Amino acid sequence: MSKKAETFCPDSDVVTGKAFDARLVRRMLAYVRPYRGLFAASIAMVTVVVFLELLQGELVKRIIDGPLKAAVASGDGITGWEQAAGTVATWAGLIAILVVFTAGLRVMQVMWINRVAQRAMRDLRVQVFRHVQKQALRFFDRNPVGRLVTRVVNDVEALSDLLTSGLDAIFHDIFMLAGIVTWLMIVNWRLALVSFVVVPPLMIVTQVFRGASRRAFRRVREKLATVNSTIQETVQGVRVIQSFVQEAKAQRRFESRNRELADAHLSTVANFALFFPLVELLSTIGKATVIWWGARSIGGGDISFGELTQFVFYLELFFRPIRDISEKFNILQGSMASAERLFGLLDREPDLASPADGYAPERLVGEVELRGVTFGYAPDRPVLEDIAFHVKPGETVALVGATGAGKTTVAGLITRLYDVDQGQVLVDGVDVREHELTSLRRGVTVVPQDVFLFAGTVEENLRMGDDSLTHEQIEAACAAVGADRVLRKLPNGLASDVGERGGRLSVGERQLLALARALAQDPAVLVLDEATSSVDSETEHLIQSALERLQEGRTTLVIAHRLSTIRKADRILVFHHGELREQGDHKTLVAADGIYATLHRLQFAA
Ligand SMILES: Nc1ncnc2c1ncn2[C@@H]1O[C@H](COP(=O)(O)OP(=O)(O)OP(=O)(O)O)[C@@H](O)[C@H]1O
Ligand SMILES: [Mg+2]
Structure with missing residues (x-):
């Protein structure tokens, strides 16, 4: 793991650093490219708007130095003034129209730039979201949820800030300042x-x-x-x-x-x-x-009266951008910091990628083998050490061991949620790193210890995006594991809402649905991680017989704490402090009087 990958996301969301970083701005502007027509039009419109804003001052000067001055100079008294009043009214009307017109253009221009910003942000959000999803589990172990949510939602706003409050406003202000300075220098x-x-x-x-x-x-x-x-x-x-x-x-x-x-x-x-x-x-x-x-x-x-008035008018316009510049500077600075974090994340290659042209058979046979596997979540703290075992297709093997022994970790390695540090995990004799990832994960299904259901209906959760499954297949899968009893209790059966994280269901009900979900996928290898720990004895019995059917024609690894499940296994693997210490069937292991025998005495004596 490179240093950069370790620290790509600074913990703090504090803003420091430059307000303008050409490299970052160029990269952000790349997202504007698809909408560059509108963007260019918007910038061009800014110059027009600035010009029209400045033109107002010029017109005021002309009224004063033109008809008004003439009226004073003519010395005609009231008549001269009355004559001038008509002309002045016309000019004033023109200025009023100009003001409204300019404001209209500015509104349109702001709409344009915001449309560009929103579309570019939409694209960027999709990209970041997709990228986060591709990351290996290790990445999520290290990065707290809140920080990732901030990346996808808040930091993406940086792009909008850059365009709408940053570039747009800065273009406007720079044109304005430059325009005023030039104009004033020419006048006097x-x-x-x-x-x-x-x-x-x-x-x-x-x-x-x-x-x-x-x-x-x-x-x-x-x-x-x-x-x-x-x-x-x-x-x-x-x-x-x-x-x-x-x-x-x-x-x-x-x-x-x-x-x-x-x-x-x-x-x-x-x-x-x-x-x-x-x-x-x-x-x-x-x-x-x-x-x-x-x-x-x-x-x-x-200098004329008109010119003096024009100066005062322009100075008003001149101080406004200077006053706002500090605020815009802050916005830009924040947007650079966000962009830096965001691109840091986007540049991070997933630790674990599906190989190009990976192994992807129509259906896996279901042979599982670990060869000298050593693995740790943290670099120098191995959780599994030199594990080797072989499971033949169709075999049922139980993994037992104390809490924290590394059983769930083995399941994660077989589905390649993590890559091993040493040794090899083979499915059907092929290293999992050579399998196409989707194909591997379709063929090897884990029913996890802590079942996660998504907010949505029961059916959506069972289907997990697989549209080829028919409604009947889903119902059959439920019936096969006894989850139909759960469905009958729900107000709308399969169409019932499970709530956020499946919170409207009991833990046992969620486990039954997770079993049905696994069965519906019809995997070649089924890994049950203590899937029956939270159900009553009657349901357990039901699941037991369902499992027997489930096990037919597929390889099953059961991580179990219950004697009944363990006994039915063809073989038992005993894990202890990350090592595979014993294996054999129930009778042999009890007779051997080792770890399993002790575990058995302590746990299952009753
Ligand atoms: N995501 C993780 N990051 C760091 N350490 C982890 C992670 N998951 C598990 N561990 C550690 O790895 C060790 C083995 O965990 P594992 O989940 O494989 O145990 P287990 O045998 O399944 O235990 P249990 O019977 O309680 O489910 C434990 O010491 C645990 O603290
Ligand atoms: Mg576990």
Whole structure:
């Protein structure tokens, strides 16, 4: 395992690092490529919008310097003004239309860019989801659910942020700033330079604020994560909390975390409360300076009234992007961090891939063999050591051993949920690493210890996406394992909803359905992981006889704690601390007076 693979997902979701990373941006833009027409149109529209916004100032100048100035200059008194009023009204009407038109274009442009962002995000989410599903079980052992959910849902938002709040806004602001600077310099370069005197202090204020607000936002994110996980844990563990009357304690814990979150939010608000008035103050000073200087220049004939008005108008537009830039900077920075995590995940090759052109027979024969298998979940802590056994097709073998001996682990190796560290697992004489993964997992079915049902109907859970199964086959599978009794108790039979994780069914009922699910798949090798541990004696009896039928024509490995199941096995494999210590049939093993004999005495004496 490479170092990179180990640490691809940083634990913390804290934002640090660059606000603009060309490599990441290029990669994100690759998702825009299918929608590049709309994207380009949207960017082009931004320039048009900016131009029209600036045009408003030019028109105001022309009214003042044109008809208004003429009216004053004509000295005709009231008549001159009345004549001018008509022209001014026309111009004002034109400006009003221009404002509405510009706003309309901006709305359309925002819709375009968001459409691009949503579609690109949709594609990216599908890709991330597919990639996560392909990962080997080891990956899920290491990465907590919450973190993966964050990747698929939140980090993908980074792409949208980059496009809508990042690139779009930045294009708009850059065009705007560049446009204003050019326009002002052309109109009157001296006054233009005067109006820019407040820019340096504005930059400093913005820089200071950016640092403070980044720290404040980071705290909010951290506190929010804590509040979320507290809620999640409480809801999931509500049964335990209520049984142990821990509600008050949970409430107190929540309240204290909630208070911290509120405080964190308040500190960001305090930041803004200080920042905005400061910016307002600076921009007012800027405008005041321009008016003061301009007024003197008008006297000298350096500048017209209209031009001075235009300056004030543009300065308003000029300060707005500068004020917003810190916020956009934060958004961009967050989006870069998310992109980095996301691409880190996408670049991670699954540990365990299906070989190209793997072994995929029509139907497996069902021979299982382990040769010198050593395996551990953690690199240097083997759970199984040098295990070797051979199961002939059609044989029934019981795996027994104390809790934690490694029985479930053996089942995981046979279906290749994990790869062995040393040795080989062979099915039908072929190394499982050479089997096509889908074919192997269709042919070898495990009925797990902790049955997992998906939210949905019973039938969906039994079918597991196999549309070739008929309704009758599913019903027959249920009847064969006695799960039809479960169905009769449910309101809608096969169409009943099992609830999240199958929570509306009892543990025993879930096990019966899992058995039916396995039977419906008709596998060549069936691995039952203590599948009958949670049912009553009568049901167990029912399952026992069903199992006998189930075992016909297929290889069965039963991981069992019950004597009745074990006795019926052709052979018993005894695991002890990750080693295969004894094997043979019940009588031989009892006679040998070893581990099995002791286990038997302790566990099954009654
Ligand atoms: N996903 C995992 N990550 C790390 N260690 C694991 C994991 N699953 C199991 N182990 C460890 O491997 C050892 C063997 O586990 P395994 O589940 O195979 O035991 P078992 O024989 O099936 O036990 P039981 O009878 O309780 O089901 C245990 O010590 C367990 O702690
Ligand atoms: Mg187990």
